[in-house]
Amino acid sequence: MTDxxxxxxKILGETTADLVLRDGKIATLGADTAAPREGxxxxxxxxxxxxxxxxxxxxxxxxxEPGRExxxxxxxxxxxxxxxxxxxxxxxxNSSPVADTAGVVEQVHRLGLESGWTxxxxxGAVTVGxxxxxxxxxxxxxxxxxxxxxxxxxxxxxxxxxxxxxxLEYVKSFDGFVAQHAQEPLLTEGAQMNEGCVSSVLGLPGWxxxxxxxxxxxxxxxxxxxxxxxxxCHVSTKGSVEIIRWAKERGIDxxxxxTPHHLILTEEMVRSFNPVYKVNPPLRTAEDVxxxxxxxxxxxxxxxxxxxxxxxxxxxxxxxxxxxxxxxxLETALSVVQHTMVETGMMDWRRFAEVxxxxxxxxxxxxxxxxxxxxxxxxxxxxxxxxxxRTVRPEEHATKGRNSPFSGMELPGRVHSTFxxxxxVVADGALQTSLTGREAD
Amino acid sequence: MRHLLSTADLSxxxxxxxxxxxxxxxxxxxREVKKLPTLRGRTVVNLFFEDSTRTRISFEAxxxxxxxxxxxxxxxxxxxSKGESLKDTVQxxxxxxxxxxVMRHWASxxxxxxxxxxxxxxxxxxxxxxxxxxxxxALLDALTLRRGWAAGRGHGxxxxxxTGMRVLIVGDIxxxxxxxxGVWLLNTLGAEVGLVAPPTLLPVGVxxxxxxxxxxxxxxxxxxxxxxxMLRVQAERMGGAFFPTPAEYTRRWGxxxxxxxxxxxxxxxxxxxxxxxxxxxxxRGVEISAAAADSPLNRVLDQVSHGVSVRMAVLxxxxxxxxxxxxxx
Numbered sequence: 001m002t003d004x005x006x007x008x009x010k011i012l013g014e015t016t017a018d019l020v021l022r023d024g025k026i027a028t029l030g031a032d033t034a035a036p037r038e039g040x041x042x043x044x045x046x047x048x049x050x051x052x053x054x055x056x057x058x059x060x061x062x063x064x065e066p067g068r069e070x071x072x073x074x075x076x077x078x079x080x081x082x083x084x085x086x087x088x089x090x091x092x093x094n095s096s097p098v099a100d101t102a103g104v105v106e107q108v109h110r111l112g113l114e115s116g117w118t119x120x121x122x123x124g125a126v127t128v129g130x131x132x133x134x135x136x137x138x139x140x141x142x143x144x145x146x147x148x149x150x151x152x153x154x155x156x157x158x159x160x161x162x163x164x165x166x167x168l169e170y171v172k173s174f175d176g177f178v179a180q181h182a183q184e185p186l187l188t189e190g191a192q193m194n195e196g197c198v199s200s201v202l203g204l205p206g207w208x209x210x211x212x213x214x215x216x217x218x219x220x221x222x223x224x225x226x227x228x229x230x231x232x233c234h235v236s237t238k239g240s241v242e243i244i245r246w247a248k249e250r251g252i253d254x255x256x257x258x259t260p261h262h263l264i265l266t267e268e269m270v271r272s273f274n275p276v277y278k279v280n281p282p283l284r285t286a287e288d289v290x291x292x293x294x295x296x297x298x299x300x301x302x303x304x305x306x307x308x309x310x311x312x313x314x315x316x317x318x319x320x321x322x323x324x325x326x327x328x329x330l331e332t333a334l335s336v337v338q339h340t341m342v343e344t345g346m347m348d349w350r351r352f353a354e355v356x357x358x359x360x361x362x363x364x365x366x367x368x369x370x371x372x373x374x375x376x377x378x379x380x381x382x383x384x385x386x387x388x389x390r391t392v393r394p395e396e397h398a399t400k401g402r403n404s405p406f407s408g409m410e411l412p413g414r415v416h417s418t419f420x421x422x423x424x425v426v427a428d429g430a431l432q433t434s435l436t437g438r439e440a441d
Numbered sequence: 442m443r444h445l446l447s448t449a450d451l452s453x454x455x456x457x458x459x460x461x462x463x464x465x466x467x468x469x470x471x472r473e474v475k476k477l478p479t480l481r482g483r484t485v486v487n488l489f490f491e492d493s494t495r496t497r498i499s500f501e502a503x504x505x506x507x508x509x510x511x512x513x514x515x516x517x518x519x520x521x522s523k524g525e526s527l528k529d530t531v532q533x534x535x536x537x538x539x540x541x542x543v544m545r546h547w548a549s550x551x552x553x554x555x556x557x558x559x560x561x562x563x564x565x566x567x568x569x570x571x572x573x574x575x576x577x578x579a580l581l582d583a584l585t586l587r588r589g590w591a592a593g594r595g596h597g598x599x600x601x602x603x604t605g606m607r608v609l610i611v612g613d614i615x616x617x618x619x620x621x622x623g624v625w626l627l628n629t630l631g632a633e634v635g636l637v638a639p640p641t642l643l644p645v646g647v648x649x650x651x652x653x654x655x656x657x658x659x660x661x662x663x664x665x666x667x668x669x670x671m672l673r674v675q676a677e678r679m680g681g682a683f684f685p686t687p688a689e690y691t692r693r694w695g696x697x698x699x700x701x702x703x704x705x706x707x708x709x710x711x712x713x714x715x716x717x718x719x720x721x722x723x724x725r726g727v728e729i730s731a732a733a734a735d736s737p738l739n740r741v742l743d744q745v746s747h748g749v750s751v752r753m754a755v756l757x758x759x760x761x762x763x764x765x766x767x768x769x770x
Contacts, residue, residue: 192549200646201449203549203573203621208645272557273550318526319548321571 002041003027004424009047009383011373013349019052021379024422029375043424047383050416053353055087055380057360057369059150059179059257060233060305061330063089063120065111066104067096072310072400074111074120077330079440080308080399081118082425084330085415087380088119088361088369089308093130094155100125100136102144109146116435117425118418121364124148126167126178130156135167142174149365152179154233155280157215159185164219168228175365177229177255180219182240183281187211192321194267194282202270204320207282209237216240220247220254231363232256234307236281238291245300255363257305258292260336261327261405265289269405275316275323276405279309296355297346303360306333310401328401332392334384335411342386343412349386379422388414398431398440444556444565445755447574448626453602456583456629461599462754463584463747469506470750477753479761480509486539487513487568488530490546495721496568499745500543500577503752509760512539527551528560535561541760542566549573564759572616577755578720579622581748583630585718585740586668588747593710604631606710609661611637611694612672612728613683615644619672619720624652637661639694641683658694662703668716669704671696674728687727694728701733714738721745 004021011017011029020028022037036042058081064072074091081089091108093099099108105122112120124141128134130153141148151171158164158180167178188211193199195206216232220243223230235241235256244256261279266286269277277283295301309326316323329336337356341347347355353370361370371377389412394404418426423435431440442455451459469475485504487497497513504511516530534542541564544552549571556565569575583603590606591598608627614620614636627634634652636643647654655661662669674690684690691697696704696717707715717729717739725731733739 195645197646197649200644200650201621203571203618205572206645273553274557314526317528319546319554320550321548 001423002043003037004419004422005042005044006047006052006383007044009050009052011052012353013051019373021419021422024379026373026375026377026379029373045383045417049387050383050385051349052373053349053382053384054357054370054373055382055418055420056085056334056356057364057366058086058089058306058308058330059231059303059360059364060154060259060307061089061091062094062307062309062326063091063108064310065095066107070312070400074108075115076398076400077308077310078112078115078117078120079431080330080397082418082420082431083398083415083429084332085334085382085384085418086118086330087382087418087420088121088366090121090123090150090364092154093123093125093152098125098129099123100128100130102137102140105141105146105148106144114436116438117431118420119369121150121366122146122148123154123179124151126151126153126158127163132156132158132160132163135163135170138167138170138176139174142176149174149176150179151176152181152233154179154181157181157183157185159215161218161222165222165226168222168230169226172228177231177363179231179233180215181233182212182215182219184211184214187214192278193270194284196267196285198267198270204270209239209284212237212281213239213243216243220244220252223254224250224252228253230254234259234262234281234305235292235301236262236284236288238288241291241295241300245295248300255302255359256300257303258296258301259305259307260329260333262292263289263296263340264336265405273320275318275320276327276403276407278320278323278325279327280325293340293344293346296341297351302355303363304333304337304355305360306330308399310399311403313402316403326403328394328397328399328404330399331397332404332406332411334415335413336406338386338413339411379419381419382415383417385414385416386412388412390414442758445576445759446553446556446565446567448576448579448622448629449574451576451626451629453629456626457600457602459580459751459754459758460584460587462758463580463750464599466750466753466757467747470746476506476508478508479757480504480507483540483760484510484512484538485541485543485756486534487511488516488534488542488544489514490516490544490551493545493569496545499748500568500752502749504756506749507753507756509756512537527555528558531555531561535563539563541756543568545569547571566755566759569618572618572621574622575618576622576626577748577752578619579626580755581744581751582623582670582718583626584747584751585744586632586716588743589710589716589740590667593712602630603627606632606668607635607664607666608632608668608670609635609637609666610670610672611658611696613642613674613678614638614647614672615642616675616678617672623670624650635661635664635666637694639684658700662700662707665707666715667708667710668718669696670718671729673720673722674724691727696729696733698730698732701730701736704738709738716740718744
């Protein structure tokens with residue numbers, strides 16, 4: 001394995017230091033650069049102007065495998081993750097078959113290990129087949145080789161309050177948590193976009209903010225009642241932020257996530273009727289966007305999760321009503337967060353590391369991810385060029401999905417290098433070799 | 442004008458241009474030979490993804506009176522899951538040689554998507570998209586209203602708009618593409634628009650529209666409208682949670698015989714009762730009583746014939762101009 005000498009990186013965007021990565025760990029940091037070891041190649045990287053950050057951890061990724069390999073595979077999604085600066089992703093359970101058994105989560109986990117571009121942690125379904133009727137074998141998934149701690153029916157809300165209560169209670173036995181897709185189903189039947197001024201003009205059935213807020217209100221109270229851990233996926237409204245803030249003030253064990261697209265895009269985009277803007281929860285108002293940014297800055301929202309949702313072209317090249325919901329996000333997340341949060345002065349790179357790496361790793365209980373950049377820590381880290389600017393071209397992305405809502409936008413920042421357990425999987429913005437020796441083709 | 446997709450993006454001058462052209466087209470209908478040669482050799486396709494015999498026949502009559510070749514394509518039920526995509530359907534029609542596509546679709550935004558897609562060079566006419574817009578219906582309503590409004594003022598309709606006219610639109614605004622097109626066009630033409638509906642049938646966000654909103658039909662009538670436009674109550678809304686029963690709907694929001702008597706006493710455009718409009722087909726006894734349906738104030742048949750004139754005007758303006766100067770202005 002190659003050793004790496006990184007010269008002149010700004011640690012968390014603050015002080016400049018040299019780092020040596022050796023045997024999967026940060027061997028030295030600062031002036032006392034270690035001498036090259038005999039027989040081990042040393043790669044020197046000039047990191048002048050680059051920022052060193054802990055590798056990003058995504059709690060919300062759709063890798064589509066098994067079942068929809070035309071949309072994405074663990075391999076292609078892992079490559080996209082590495083290029084986007086993620087050293088760990090959590091693969092949502094809505095595959096086909098659903099990841100509701102130890103067998104399926106072990107399969108996804110194994111595919112991730114074989115790819116070796118990023119860590120792939122399967123998310124287990126809360127209910128069998130995401131049907132919202134019976135609990136899946138959560139314990140079996142927790143005890144499997146995939147060691148699942150995160151459970152979600154994402155895409156579908158666990159709307160039955162009794163089932164949600166039981167799930168929250170049950171996961172306590174292995175320190176798991178439930179990640180809720182907060183969407184009251186009856187209030188959103190046939191919903192196509194945010195309900196409000198724009199939907200009234202476009203004649204598209206509305207997805208009202210109250211449908212999200214009602215579920216979050218219920219769930220934080222359930223989490224309080226049974227003293228369990230709740231994670232709220234893709235928070236999208238100002239009202240949701242206020243409910244979560246209230247819950248945290250009361251000491252309820254709730255964490256929350258926001259997607260990059262909800263930090264930047266609004267329902268105004270839907271006026272084009274271009275299905276690339278169709279997503280669930282829907283794009284909201286400028287007021288919601290502002291509230292989400294403030295909540296991410298002040299800690300009410302804990303993490304950024306991409307909700308990376310690749311779709312084959314024909315599912316987006318059709319009428320709005322028929323189009324699939326979702327957007328790609330792995331390869332644009334860093335740029336969008338830099339643009340909306342760092343360049344607006346709402347957060348610094350240290351806070352960026354918290355919301356993209358430290359907190360998601362803590363929530364998922366990964367002791368080797370989201371760690372400080374310090375001697376002896378696992379070498380899961382990235383180098384970022386904050387000065388770079390690039391125009392988003394989905395056709396150049398490693399994901400199979402071409403459904404990026406940022407297509408054609410110029411955004412700041414670029415992932416220069418990604419180190420996974422000390423192995424350089426991305427160099428100068430391009431895939432190298434994976435931990436398992438796979439090459440990008 | 443390259444396409445006609447919505448009235449929200451129709452300028453005052455474009456709207457007047459269509460209405461004035463429609464007046465000329467109306468004159469053709471009174472001739473012995475009801476046909477103009479302007480679109481000879483051009484092909485208009487009526488692409489209907491949902492049934493609407495009335496609208497299709499109206500467009501067909503309009504295109505034929507302009508000597509265009511007409512093809513009707515019924516693609517009901519076509520979808521990605523069930524069959525051919527919109528893209529493939531449209532590219533097929535283009536390959537057959539269509540110059541204009543008149544599209545009715547159950548999905549809001551389908552016409553706008555088609556026009557923006559790059560799948561076809563055809564002119565696109567929105568013949569109703571989901572619950573979004575139905576611009577030619579709004580234009581024929583405006584033509585009907587303008588005739589009455591101008592006559593009441595003792596002059597011809599050409600070149601005039603609806604400044605000062607008060608129009609009520611009554612019924613299921615939430616699901617109505619007729620209302621969504623009517624509001625913008627009537628507003629552009631200077632009319633004051635009032636909406637009358639149960640709160641359950643008004644969209645959230647309506648407070649941002651350039652209209653007044655009334656829950657009470659009777660209070661709205663007291664504001665002295667010059668015209669009352671009744672919307673059809675779709676059968677599938679009945680018995681749902683939008684209103685308790687059809688009978689209660691009729692009592693509170695129907696144009697009953699009692700309300701007809703009030704409408705007859707209103708100062709209409711000519712001082713002799715307000716105009717009654719309905720996009721058809723009427724549900725007699727539900728949103729409109731039989732007497733109101735048959736009242737001389739009711740312009741529903743004028744609306745039908747104006748529909749042909751307006752659609753002739755739209756096809757003429759979209760196709761003959763681009764044909765003459767070779768541009769897509």
